[in-house]
């Protein structure tokens with residue numbers, strides 16, 4: 001799915017009206033109908049529960065009014081509260097007139113804001129994508145009032161006071177929603193940790209925006225769901241052999257961290273690599289041979305950490321980093337690898353830390369390398385803390401462009417930046433995956449997919465990130481989030497990839 005800016009959303013509205021020959025109030029009606037259908041199904045709303053709808057002066061308020069009317073038709077008697085303003089949008093006014101006279105609809109009095117029972121349901125339709133500045137005055141007071149009420153707040157389209165695609169100044173008034181119900185496409189704001197307390201659980205409901213306009217609209221950000229990946233992972237042909245899926249080399253592990261090499265190896269095999277060779281220090285030989293008999297082990301002459309770069313000729317892709325350590329000799333192995341590699345590279349963990357502490361190595365990164373830092377590793381890579389989550393995304397975009405690499409930023413909605421500066425946000429995964437070894441599993445999966453010659457660098461990265469998160473979701477169903485360990489992820493990678501695999505077309 002594309003992620004549109006607030007301005008692009010309004011262009012999409014206009015294009016839809018033109019293409020489908022509908023008026024703006026008809027589009028608003030679709031939004032209101034979709035919202036009500038969700039509300040009635042999801043919350044199994046009780047007509048006796050106090051229901052308040054707070055409406056602002058623009059089309060977000062118009063949505064709120066249309067929702068109030070529709071809920072009235074379903075037997076719900078909402079109390080509608082209007083924010084005083086100097087101007088109201090045409091569709092606000094139209095829907096104001098359409099309200100049944102029996103519905104209580106009052107202007108908000110800043111001196112006497114309505115009492116909200118803790119069991120009340122509040123719909124926040126104060127401001128949407130037309131927000132042009134932080135809230136102040138009565139609007140800010142109303143938002144603070146909602147936030148301190150303890151009522152369950154459902155934001156219409158976006159929590160009021162939150163900008164859709166840029167940060168707001170600290171201490172701005174923003175509604176704390178339990179749910180945010182948006183339309184057609186997600187907003188960038190929903191994907192950032194700094195906004196989680198305002199956005200709550202979010203979802204998008206289709207309202208039939210013009211698909212051709214959206215298809216042709218250039219965007220900087222995408223949200224990657226299963227539909228987005230459909231057809232990108234081809235089924236295996238009957239005559240494929242080990243060579244088709246590549247021979248990968250994984251350089252990983254040091255004394256006390258051979259487990260990282262084991263986890264990455266298992267995941268790499270489960271992600272379908274043809275052959276896997278693991279380069280470990282001597283201390284890891286027996287462990288790898290025993291724990292992962294499907295992999296071949298190459299032993300480094302040193303006991304505790306990797307000191308030599310193997311001959312790279314046999315390999316279709318090389319992964320380096322999990323549990324590697326940051327010894328000087330290991331850094332030189334990384335340097336040689338960056339100089340010599342002519343095949344795709346996946347760099348993680350200590351390989352990234354070595355890049356961070358030796359910025360001269362960054363200049364050696366071969367184009368299309370895939371890096372998988374978490375925020376702390378990313379900060380070390382760029383050498384500068386981010387001001388906020390939006391700034392971190394801009395750093396990520398710039399980094400991928402500067403080094404012509406694919407750079408992941410791990411977290412909820414893991415982001416992938418590509419050499420052209422586009423960002424892709426992953427939709428799968430859960431907090432149970434915040435556990436030791438989860439990143440090693442990701443490295444193994446990505447290594448396997450980069451070794452698969454059928455996949456482009458972009459598709460390999462997107463499929464790997466999605467499958468890794470999906471494996472976490474499948475595993476958590478069995479283990480619970482707290483009980484999830486990284487080894488479980490590896491066990492479910494095969495199933496996650498199977499779900500994504502294109503079915504062979506029937507003749």
Ligand SMILES: NC(=O)C1=CN([C@@H]2O[C@H](COP(=O)(O)OP(=O)(O)OC[C@H]3O[C@@H](n4cnc5c(N)ncnc54)[C@H](OP(=O)(O)O)[C@@H]3O)[C@@H](O)[C@H]2O)[C@H](O)CC1
Nearest residue numbers: 028031058059060127128129130131132133134135157183
């Ligand atoms: N495709 C869709 O997603 C659809 C969305 N719909 C809904 O429409 C809103 C966007 O409506 P819009 O009228 O553009 O914007 P708002 O409702 O957010 O409000 C705009 C008015 O608010 C004023 N404003 C802006 N910021 C502030 C502020 N900080 N304090 C006070 N007033 C503010 C603004 O005035 P200006 O001075 O900036 O001109 C406007 O008067 C979208 O979010 C959806 O809910 C459609 O219903 C269907 C399709």
Ligand SMILES: [K+]
Nearest residue numbers: 124127158160
């Ligand atoms: K809102």
